[in-house]
Amino acid sequence: MVPRMMRFKLVLIAALIGAFMITSWAALDTGIHLTSDYEFCTRCHSHKPIGTSYREDLHGGNNPAGWRARCSDCHIPHDNALHYLWVKAVHGVVDPTMEILQDPLDIDWHGNRQNRERYVYDSGCLQCHKFIQHTSMANGKAFLPHRKYFSGEETGLRCVGCHQHVGHANLGIHLEEQGWEKSHDQ
Numbered sequence: 001m002v003p004r005m006m007r008f009k010l011v012l013i014a015a016l017i018g019a020f021m022i023t024s025w026a027a028l029d030t031g032i033h034l035t036s037d038y039e040f041c042t043r044c045h046s047h048k049p050i051g052t053s054y055r056e057d058l059h060g061g062n063n064p065a066g067w068r069a070r071c072s073d074c075h076i077p078h079d080n081a082l083h084y085l086w087v088k089a090v091h092g093v094v095d096p097t098m099e100i101l102q103d104p105l106d107i108d109w110h111g112n113r114q115n116r117e118r119y120v121y122d123s124g125c126l127q128c129h130k131f132i133q134h135t136s137m138a139n140g141k142a143f144l145p146h147r148k149y150f151s152g153e154e155t156g157l158r159c160v161g162c163h164q165h166v167g168h169a170n171l172g173i174h175l176e177e178q179g180w181e182k183s184h185d186q
Helices: 004-034 045-055 072-076 081-101 109-114 120-128 132-137 142-153 171-177
Strands: none
Touching: 045 109, 045 171, 072 120, 109 171, 132 142
């Protein structure tokens, strides 16, 4: 039989561990949400044209409902929690460091747009558009362009391969206004 004082200590330790775990999870969850939205992500000088074009887009709130996606909804993978946290942490270190160490006008935003598959994740698109396969199957006109993607016939297809300007309306124009070279795909 465990002495009464020993039981009390074990219960106290278990309660403290539980409280620590809950507090840690709440702090992490709060931090993730605070650093995932437009207001946080566009604080950097180089992200101002990106933020402006985002607010003009349907995904940025320029829609009848006023709904908007968070930056992390598209630019962080949603396939699993570890990958999500890893990519978020990398961006959280690399982006501010590059903002400090390099001239923002040296960032090749137009090149980044050409490589958008590296910066936009299908798992993020499908997080919000999770029923697109089912709903587009009911509408032949909508399903036809998505058929190869969902059937797996062509493995290299990515959402932003076809939906090239989603998320940032008139980005080329806003980049030019801020001093970046004129884009050929505005």
